Amino acid sequence: MPSLLVGSVKSVIGHRCEVLLRPDLQSMHLTHDGVLYSVGQLGSYVCIPTAFDRIVGVVTETRLLDVVNPSTGGEAFVADKKLLRLALVGTIAGGRFERGVRAFPLVNDDVYLATAEDRDAIFGGLRSKACVEFGRSSEMESYRVPVDIDKLFSKPVAVVGTTGAGKSYTVASVIHQVLALPEPRIIIIDLHGEYTTCFGDSAMVLSRESGLEIPYWLFNYQELQDLCIDRNEREAPNQAIIFKNEVMNAKKQAATAEGLQLEDCLSIDSPVYFDFGSVYGAIDSINRQMIEGSSGRQRQGDFFGQFNRFLVRLESRLSDYRYGFIFKPERFNSSASLKTLMEELFGRGPQRKKITVVDLSGVPSDVIQSVVALLCRVAFDFTFWKLGYAQSPLLLICEEAHNYAAKNMNSESRRMIERIAKEGRKYGIGLMVVSQRPAEVSETILSQCNNFIVMRLSNPVDQEYVRALVTDQYQDLMDILPALRRGEALFLGDATVMPLRVLVDAIPDDAKVPRSRDVSFYEGWQTVSPAAVDDIIERWRRQRKKAAGNQADPAAAT
Numbered sequence: 161m162p163s164l165l166v167g168s169v170k171s172v173i174g175h176r177c178e179v180l181l182r183p184d185l186q187s188m189h190l191t192h193d194g195v196l197y198s199v200g201q202l203g204s205y206v207c208i209p210t211a212f213d214r215i216v217g218v219v220t221e222t223r224l225l226d227v228v229n230p231s232t233g234g235e236a237f238v239a240d241k242k243l244l245r246l247a248l249v250g251t252i253a254g255g256r257f258e259r260g261v262r263a264f265p266l267v268n269d270d271v272y273l274a275t276a277e278d279r280d281a282i283f284g285g286l287r288s289k290a291c292v293e294f295g296r297s298s299e300m301e302s303y304r305v306p307v308d309i310d311k312l313f314s315k316p317v318a319v320v321g322t323t324g325a326g327k328s329y330t331v332a333s334v335i336h337q338v339l340a341l342p343e344p345r346i347i348i349i350d351l352h353g354e355y356t357t358c359f360g361d362s363a364m365v366l367s368r369e370s371g372l373e374i375p376y377w378l379f380n381y382q383e384l385q386d387l388c389i390d391r392n393e394r395e396a397p398n399q400a401i402i403f404k405n406e407v408m409n410a411k412k413q414a415a416t417a418e419g420l421q422l423e424d425c426l427s428i429d430s431p432v433y434f435d436f437g438s439v440y441g442a443i444d445s446i447n448r449q450m451i452e453g454s455s456g457r458q459r460q461g462d463f464f465g466q467f468n469r470f471l472v473r474l475e476s477r478l479s480d481y482r483y484g485f486i487f488k489p490e491r492f493n494s495s496a497s498l499k500t501l502m503e504e505l506f507g508r509g510p511q512r513k514k515i516t517v518v519d520l521s522g523v524p525s526d527v528i529q530s531v532v533a534l535l536c537r538v539a540f541d542f543t544f545w546k547l548g549y550a551q552s553p554l555l556l557i558c559e560e561a562h563n564y565a566a567k568n569m570n571s572e573s574r575r576m577i578e579r580i581a582k583e584g585r586k587y588g589i590g591l592m593v594v595s596q597r598p599a600e601v602s603e604t605i606l607s608q609c610n611n612f613i614v615m616r617l618s619n620p621v622d623q624e625y626v627r628a629l630v631t632d633q634y635q636d637l638m639d640i641l642p643a644l645r646r647g648e649a650l651f652l653g654d655a656t657v658m659p660l661r662v663l664v665d666a667i668p669d670d671a672k673v674p675r676s677r678d679v680s681f682y683e684g685w686q687t688v689s690p691a692a693v694d695d696i697i698e699r700w701r702r703q704r705k706k707a708a709g710n711q712a713d714p715a716a717a718t
């Protein structure tokens with residue numbers, strides 16, 4: 161009897177199959193050619209030879225068979241027979257592996273552990289020059305898993321998992337591999353400033369500290385309106401009309417002053433500078449306007465007092481330091497400055513950076529959605545107008561996407577990311593959404609995803625949500641989601657040869673790891689904090705991580 165034979169097919173239902181193990185296989189171990197194999201390891205591979213090819217199955221369940229003994233009145237007892245449940249994932253024909261099963265196995269067909277040649281056929285097939293490797297198979301640690309980046313990025317990809325499961329680390333690992341290419345283009349929307357140091361010289365980091373400015377004049381009208389008008393106010397419709405007129409007037413004036421020659425095509429959404437102060441002034445005077453009544457007496461204008469709250473809100477935004485990067489740009493205050501801004505965002509400046517990390521950690525939470533909407537739209541527009549979409553495609557990575565692309569959010573950011581998910585591919589924009597709450601992220605986005613990197617998920621609602629995304633035959637694999645280790649991911653989609661459990665490699669250089677390390681209470685409580693209270697207060701007041709004396713942020717050192 162060939163010694164890799166483990167049993168025979170007992171039943172076949174759809175893409176699932178049950179295998180009765182050989183009765184002499186007591187210990188669930190086999191020795192073949194001096195190598196010890198364990199039988200029935202979840203996720204291990206078996207083959208079922210048919211007349212033409214070999215069907216490949218993945219073990220999804222191992223159990224002892226319940227047998228009913230009629231002599232004991234039908235009481236079930238566990239017999240000494242063992243069952244494996246398989247997901248039939250593909251076929252090896254002519255030495256090559258392909259997904260899907262052409263002819264299904266029949267009852268009593270022999271089932272073997274996969275041989276070394278089988279594994280070579282399964283895992284060797286995908287290797288191409290478009291592949292990167294950043295992890296190894298959990299079942300077979302010697303096997304480095306090739307991931308086809310064309311397939312991974314050509315449609316949206318989602319990285320999901322409980323906080324601390326290793327999502328950001330995995331994203332960084334992927335990027336480190338991609339950085340080996342001569343000219344990748346990546347933008348990361350980094351809510352917590354985790355990626356500011358880990359890509360070294362390859363990255364342009366735009367943070368509040370390094371002069372991140374998202375000038376108000378780059379917002380389109382809808383986004384500006386979201387920033388400045390409170391929809392719940394009774395006067396909101398009137399405010400919107402007047403605000404729109406005044407912005408348009410201000411744009412016309414500024415465009416003429418700068419000699420842009422856009423008279424015939426200037427629109428409210430054109431990326432053209434305008435002076436916010438003049439819009440404020442014009443609205444302020446409309447708000448106080450008195451007109452002559454029919455009797456010749458002065459009476460209040462049509463919009464008198466309608467902008468009271470609008471002006472207060474705008475005033476407080478304009479004077480608030482935290483919003484300065486939007487409303488008081490220092491570097492980008494002319495239409496001509498758009499070139500530098502785009503160069504910085506898209507790595508096209510003289511330094512030609514491969515990655516742009518937009519660190520939004522210092523940005524007030526109430527404008528995060530507007531800022532993200534703007535960044536996504538600009539990425540979309542810039543790539544659209546670049547033409548030649550196939551050249552230098554852009555990958556947009558949205559970290560913690562549930563914060564600005566949640567399904568119940570009525571926000572431009574959600575709509576923009578949905579648009580990129582749906583149409584980005586046509587224009588050469590890839591999207592990677594990262595979230596700890598997949599069940600909260602817009603379904604429109606996730607349903608466009610072709611690949612999922614699923615890390616440990618402990619929340620049952622999220623587990624169910626992810627389970628519903630995968631096809632029937634892989635359902636059993638989903639049971640391992642809560643048991644995945646830190647840094648271990650289930651790869652679902654066509655970028656890997658088949659659904660695989662992958663152990664993401666440790667990044668050898670500590671400086672290249674995203675700065676999201678868990679706090680060690682034990683270590684942290686050994687000594688007193690290096691930051692003096694004065695410094696903390698100073699940073700807090702200035703809303704800057706660097707204190708006035710340019711003292712480094714102690715967190716940056718860790």
Ligand SMILES: Nc1ncnc2c1ncn2[C@@H]1O[C@H](COP(=O)(O)OP(=O)(O)O)[C@@H](O)[C@H]1O
Pocket residue numbers: 321322323324325326327328329330646647648663664665666667673676677678
């Ligand atoms: N593959 C891995 N190898 C080694 N350490 C890892 C790995 N993945 C994650 N970690 C560590 O686990 C912690 C949490 O990872 P992180 O990527 O921040 O999780 P998440 O983004 O899911 O919240 C970090 O300290 C990180 O360095």
Ligand SMILES: [Mg+2]
Pocket residue numbers: 327328329676
């Ligand atoms: Mg993270």
